[in-house]
Amino acid sequence: MSKAFILLGLVSLLEACAASVGSPDGERGIRIVQFQDVHNCHFISDIHGLSPFYGIFAAPALKSARKAAIERAAELGATHVVWDRPNTTYGSTSISGNAYKCK
Numbered sequence: 341m342s343k344a345f346i347l348l349g350l351v352s353l354l355e356a357c358a359a360s361v362g363s364p365d366g367e368r369g370i371r372i373v374q375f376q377d378v379h380n381c382h383f384i385s386d387i388h389g390l391s392p393f394y395g396i397f398a399a400p401a402l403k404s405a406r407k408a409a410i411e412r413a414a415e416l417g418a419t420h421v422v423w424d425r426p427n428t429t430y431g432s433t434s435i436s437g438n439a440y441k442c443k
Contacts, residue, residue, distance in 0.1 A: 377420070387413050401428070
């Protein structure tokens with residue numbers, strides 16, 4: 341395996357971790373938080389994102405799945421999201437979470 345391929349994989353992995361807890365997620369301004377941070381908020385809905393890519397493409401696939409779920413949360417009027425664990429099994433990459441509206 342070439343060094344460039346390994347470096348590309350590491351960069352992709354770091355990119356997938358870029359949406360840290362407590363930070364706004366992109367242009368939608370939705371905050372990614374822990375469950376304990378939404379105890380005074382109104383639960384709106386479960387949200388889900390899916391990408392058909394996996395394996396060596398799991399990092400960008402997870403980013404795409406998160407973006408799809410965030411878009412759905414924004415459509416529902418959410419201000420905060422609590423993520424569940426991502427699923428990067430054979431066949432696809434997916435993420436689920438809960439959308440909340442906080443004051």
